[in-house]
Amino acid sequence: MKTFILLASCLSVLGSVSGGFSGKSLVFQTQTDNSYVKLLPAEFPQLSAFTLCLRAASEAKRGYSLFSYATATKDNELLLWHNENTKLSLRLDADLLDFDLPELDAQLRHICVTWDSLTGLTTFWINGVRSLRKVGHQGGVVGGGGTVILGQDQDQEGGGFERGQSFVGELTDVNLWDHVLSPTDIKVLNRGCHRAGGNIINWATVEYESRGIVNIQDNNDCKHQTDCDELTMTGKCTHTESNSHTFSCAHIMSDSATPLYMHTHKHTHTHTIYKSHENLCALHKQN
């Protein structure tokens, strides 16, 4: 026990800088005011739109931070907050957008939030299902050059942590894009094991600094991760309109690890559709 405490305190003093969380989760065991992971993206530019996605599970019933981004002048530049009233909130500086969504629990949940300055439209996606949209921070920006902290809420850039607002649970697949992803992209992300990470924060490659007691564990969620072209696709396409380029397709896509699911869509590129699974995959990616 002594050894453990010593090790833990050493970690909290020294921290470490490493790169990439591919296939890994952060597990925060207990509430603290000094355990966190600071993400160090190569660049965090000013944003006039974004998509923030992550997967999280927590049994805490209090308020806590899921993603805290602070700049020198604004501690809540971009905050994804779990409210004690079972709401998820997007806070962009002074603008707070509360969404009445199912409370987090022990099951990992895929959470995305998108925001666009021009319209102010803000949308949550939970496990690939869209929320209603709200308008906030219209015409505003998210300032660049700040600090991203997972596990704690920043009341000042890089600090001001409170034990009662720390994240306790499991967190993974934190990705940030500088634009609003399409509904299809978000649904694909929710399906999991999608290799394309965010262009601002890419979970698979982002450098980070870990402090305190943070377990960084393989989650094996994508142990049998597949690119589309590794999937088995069966099914057929039916030419629905003669002399047209529209095919209705139903495929069952599967691999050894993930459950079967039915995927239906229309293809408009008829000339390559029967060539190979790879081409089909390319079409999936195009669409």
Ligand SMILES: [Ca+2]
């Ligand atoms: Ca706080």
